[in-house]
Amino acid sequence: MALLEVSDLSVTFLRRGRRDVHAVDGVSFAVDAGETLGLVGESGSGKSVTSLAVMGLLPSRGIRISGEVTFDGRSLLRLKDKDLRDLRGRDMAMVFQDPLSSLNPVVPIGTQVTEVLVRHRNMSGNDARREAARLLDLVGIPDPERRLKEYPHQLSGGMRQRALIAMAVACEPRLLIADEPTTALDVTIQAQILELLKGLVREQGTALMLITHDLGVVAGLCDQVNVMYSGRIVEQADRRTLFVLPRHPYTTGLLGSIPRLDSAEGAPLQPIPGSPTDTLPWPSACAFAPRCPRRLEVCTTVTPALEPDGPRWLRCHNPVPAEEAAAVGAEGRREVAG
Numbered sequence: 001m002a003l004l005e006v007s008d009l010s011v012t013f014l015r016r017g018r019r020d021v022h023a024v025d026g027v028s029f030a031v032d033a034g035e036t037l038g039l040v041g042e043s044g045s046g047k048s049v050t051s052l053a054v055m056g057l058l059p060s061r062g063i064r065i066s067g068e069v070t071f072d073g074r075s076l077l078r079l080k081d082k083d084l085r086d087l088r089g090r091d092m093a094m095v096f097q098d099p100l101s102s103l104n105p106v107v108p109i110g111t112q113v114t115e116v117l118v119r120h121r122n123m124s125g126n127d128a129r130r131e132a133a134r135l136l137d138l139v140g141i142p143d144p145e146r147r148l149k150e151y152p153h154q155l156s157g158g159m160r161q162r163a164l165i166a167m168a169v170a171c172e173p174r175l176l177i178a179d180e181p182t183t184a185l186d187v188t189i190q191a192q193i194l195e196l197l198k199g200l201v202r203e204q205g206t207a208l209m210l211i212t213h214d215l216g217v218v219a220g221l222c223d224q225v226n227v228m229y230s231g232r233i234v235e236q237a238d239r240r241t242l243f244v245l246p247r248h249p250y251t252t253g254l255l256g257s258i259p260r261l262d263s264a265e266g267a268p269l270q271p272i273p274g275s276p277t278d279t280l281p282w283p284s285a286c287a288f289a290p291r292c293p294r295r296l297e298v299c300t301t302v303t304p305a306l307e308p309d310g311p312r313w314l315r316c317h318n319p320v321p322a323e324e325a326a327a328v329g330a331e332g333r334r335e336v337a338g
Helices: 047-055 081-087 109-121 124-140 158-167 187-204 215-223 237-246 249-256 322-337
Strands: 004-011 021-033 036-041 063-071 092-097 175-179 207-212 223-227 232-239 307-311 312-314
Touching: 004 047, 004 175, 021 036, 021 047, 021 207, 021 223, 021 232, 036 047, 036 215, 047 063, 047 092, 047 207, 063 307, 109 124, 124 158, 158 232, 175 187, 187 207, 187 215, 207 215, 215 232, 215 237, 223 237, 223 249, 223 307, 232 237, 232 249, 237 249
Parallel strands: 036 207, 036 223, 092 175, 175 207
Antiparallel strands: 004 021, 004 063, 223 232, 232 312, 307 312
8 A cells, every 4th residue: 555545636616606626527546655656737727726625725615525635554645634634734734835825924934833833743942943944044044043933925036945954854754745845945945855855755755745836847856757737637647658648739849838048049939839728618518728729529529438548547639659759758768867
């Protein structure tokens, strides 16, 4: 049994007088100790809602959650709030996407970092403060003793993000969910943070669930990758398979849209046409069909199932042929090698 198992998870936002929104629709995956799983997709694909459902952080009203989420054999969706609070911060932790709204604006950074140490590691105030300073230094915040006394608005966006990461790794959690953990960081600090996350996975056996738009980060960090679109997984494979031979048109679109340093001067970018809101309902079609260059008539009338396709799982009526996928994968091989 994997450390975290998600089976047929669905999250629906109920709107009075309007059509319900299926933010996550039948998602299944597993993450084992010492493994890194990547969730990839555009904004609105359901990645963050999936992570919030796993952590039990979605509101209790106006929402319907179904399926199963199991952590170390315990059903998280059935746990009482008290038991879930005991797990969060100690065994499960999350780095949120927006540090400004995730940190309390009227509480010093030091108090917010030491809180988790006192609550879950039973440290005294002085010991917790020394450990908090060490954690801030670990994630690359200069002069950590002074920063502990400062408020979130006194820190730059990158420093706030690093403070959140320090809070998340304080108890060496068994499962760490990182939602765009390097978005606000410069390249040097980004590399430092990714090395820190790698160290947690390698040395502590932490299971890491990484949510990101940055396929370069995925190529260098993840073992398994799930590509999500409009609430469902459309391609699921190990890192090398996905980058070297992508088969879903959405996956190849994501890889093809990455700007390349070795491109000819003036070469046009290759964006995916349309926007993530240009979708068809999954119950009667492929949601990606309006944007897909390979769509067939069946794509607009029949829901594609997630089925095995060699070393991957694929949800597509007309996948990219192997020779075309190999051409896109030539760039993917460079990503993985780098």
